[in-house]
Amino acid sequence: MSDAPKAPLLPVPEALARLIALMPLMGTEEVPLTRAAGRVLASDAVARRTQPPFAASAMDGYALRDAGLAPGAEYRVIGEAQAGRGFAGAVGPGEAVRIFTGAPVPEGADRVLIQEDAETPAPGRIRVREGFDDARHIRPAGGDFSEGDRLTAPRRLTSRDVALLAAMNLPRVEVRRRPVIALIATGDELVEPGETPGPDQIVSSNTYGLHAMLAALGADPRMLPIARDTMHSLAAAFDAAEAAGADLVVTLGGASVGDHDLVGRAAGAAGMALDFWRIAMRPGKPLMAGLMRGRPMVGLPGNPVSAIVCGHVFLRPALDAMLGLPAGPLERETARLAAPVVANGGREHYARAVLGRGADGALSVRVLERQDSSLLSVLAEADALAVLPAGAPEMPAGAAVEILRL
Numbered sequence: 187m188s189d190a191p192k193a194p195l196l197p198v199p200e201a202l203a204r205l206i207a208l209m210p211l212m213g214t215e216e217v218p219l220t221r222a223a224g225r226v227l228a229s230d231a232v233a234r235r236t237q238p239p240f241a242a243s244a245m246d247g248y249a250l251r252d253a254g255l256a257p258g259a260e261y262r263v264i265g266e267a268q269a270g271r272g273f274a275g276a277v278g279p280g281e282a283v284r285i286f287t288g289a290p291v292p293e294g295a296d297r298v299l300i301q302e303d304a305e306t307p308a309p310g311r312i313r314v315r316e317g318f319d320d321a322r323h324i325r326p327a328g329g330d331f332s333e334g335d336r337l338t339a340p341r342r343l344t345s346r347d348v349a350l351l352a353a354m355n356l357p358r359v360e361v362r363r364r365p366v367i368a369l370i371a372t373g374d375e376l377v378e379p380g381e382t383p384g385p386d387q388i389v390s391s392n393t394y395g396l397h398a399m400l401a402a403l404g405a406d407p408r409m410l411p412i413a414r415d416t417m418h419s420l421a422a423a424f425d426a427a428e429a430a431g432a433d434l435v436v437t438l439g440g441a442s443v444g445d446h447d448l449v450g451r452a453a454g455a456a457g458m459a460l461d462f463w464r465i466a467m468r469p470g471k472p473l474m475a476g477l478m479r480g481r482p483m484v485g486l487p488g489n490p491v492s493a494i495v496c497g498h499v500f501l502r503p504a505l506d507a508m509l510g511l512p513a514g515p516l517e518r519e520t521a522r523l524a525a526p527v528v529a530n531g532g533r534e535h536y537a538r539a540v541l542g543r544g545a546d547g548a549l550s551v552r553v554l555e556r557q558d559s560s561l562l563s564v565l566a567e568a569d570a571l572a573v574l575p576a577g578a579p580e581m582p583a584g585a586a587v588e589i590l591r592l
């Protein structure tokens with residue numbers, strides 16, 4: 187790959203569109219509700235129930251007829267309705283049924299007088315207090331949803347969605363299969379966390395950041411053994427990814443132009459048809475992608491911040507595509523610079539930054555001073571990336587910039 191170091195760099199939107207086009211759509215499977223959160227609903231969920239299935243009391247009190255209700259009015263209590271066991275009869279004028287929250291409102295009643303507004307002049311009787319509260323406290327049948335109502339696919343299921351699906355009486359739902367994503371760290375300098383690095387070695391980190399990111403988004407990331415900087419070791423890693431059933435192969439490192447940056451060459455030898463290499467972004471320039479024996483392969487740069495920024499900018503939308511979600515650039519917001527930034531170079535800069543609020547309450551962003559792509563402590567401090575356009579001039583405090591939340 188070192189034969190094209192000066193080739194023009196691909197703009198991020200074009201690279202992203204090409205990457206998304208490489209992604210296969212995952213098949214579907216059924217999962218119980220306890221495993222549904224974070225998964226992507228693959229077909230509309232259709233309510234098998236109406237909720238509430240009957241007009242239900244919203245309060246503890248007395249079900250009665252609204253007509254004639256007035257301070258001092260008295261009612262004879264003819265029975266009781268509790269949640270799970272209603273009152274079988276009907277409520278006539280001058281009659282009330284003791285009722286509790288969630289109980290079916292008996293026939294004839296169209297109001298619940300809360301118990302705080304009732305006094306008991308004699309056993310079996312109630313009297314309406316002065317200044318009683320004027321709400322009816324009845325939840326109509328179907329007030330939440332009706333049988334046949336839909337929770338539409340595709341959507342990444344939240345805990346709130348799971349509660350709704352349960353209320354719809356759907357114990358299982360059809361979701362997209364979680365894409366298996368093989369993560370391959372590459373480099374002779376790397377050891378796993380917890381191991382003892384040699385004098386010239388460091389601990390592999392970016393694989394763990396990506397593993398966490400992808401798992402949280404509904405993928406099934408698999409950490410493969412670290413590949414060494416040899417064609418043989420990289421070939422073995424690609425074989426291992428295939429054996430793991432990877433839907434997407436992601437390498438980290440070895441993507442640039444150095445003598446030991448062999449990923450592009452090794453991937454080519456393993457049958458990868460390169461789609462693109464080298465992006466007009468900072469960090470992330472050496473990113474590559476292609477199809478390897480029918481499955482997409484992404485080569486991320488090794489610098490830890492580069493890999494994780496590329497994970498956000500490229501892998502998150504790629505994963506959305508595999509899961510059948512609308513896939514495109516991450517949502518951007520506008521914020522005001524809290525302090526000036528220097529002129530940008532020729533690559534779109536995804537600068538690590540911290541969000542805040544200006545004096546006027548508007549979203550503000552402070553670009554962190556140290557932007558070297560090796561600095562994980564700075565990345566951990568950041569909660570956003572400020573996107574500084576290629577060739578942007580120096581910008582004063584208060585200037586509007588686009589940001590991506592991390």
Ligand SMILES: Nc1nc2c(c(=O)[nH]1)N[C@H]1C(S)=C(S)[C@@H](COP(=O)(O)OP(=O)(O)OC[C@H]3O[C@@H](n4cnc5c(N)ncnc54)[C@H](O)[C@@H]3O)O[C@H]1N2
Pocket residue numbers: 371372373375376388389390391392393438439440441442443444447469470471472486487488489490492559
């Ligand atoms: N002459 C040039 N040199 C470089 C260029 C260039 O255009 N011309 N690009 C630079 C840019 S930009 C980047 S980004 C890096 C990325 O290169 P590689 O993808 O080949 O990454 P490596 O060289 O393998 O590693 C870079 C750096 O990151 C460390 N690393 C790698 N993997 C991990 C890991 N799993 N966990 C933690 N740290 C990791 C590695 O030790 C290196 O320090 O190339 C520039 N060079």
Ligand code: MOO
Pocket residue numbers: 467468469470471472487489492493559
């Ligand atoms: O593009 Mo590299 O990712 O700047 O550090």
